[in-house]
Amino acid sequence: MKIQDCLFDLKIDKVIDLPLYSGGLGVLAGDTLKSTADLGIPMVAVGILWEKGYFRQKFWFKHGQVPEEMDWDPYTYPGLIPLENIIKIKFKKDTVFLRLWKYYIFSHDKNK
Helix, strand or coil: CCCCCEEECCCCCCCCCCCCCCHHHHHHHHHHHHHHHHHCCCCEEECCCCCCCCCEEEEECCCEEEEECCCCCHHHCCCCEEEEEEEEEEECCEEEEEEEEECCCCCCCCCC
């Protein structure tokens, strides 16, 4: 079994327009994924796919940044594949269920 490099980043930029990014580090992570796809380097990235998207930013003069909930359904996004496995994590009195998703990033290099 060959061990591949993995990138664990909770803030992956919009690969196309997936709303799971956050700021400059998210842009950098997304650019890294796009570059590795262009170079043909196999890579796995792990992030959080928010149920309602990350959030939409609004800026108000008196209040500064005000987050606004997005209307986004990951089940309708083309190419985003829900996997059958559900992960169950117990925290003291609570249990959290996680669904795994798969999304392939293809090269945008027109010379390949």
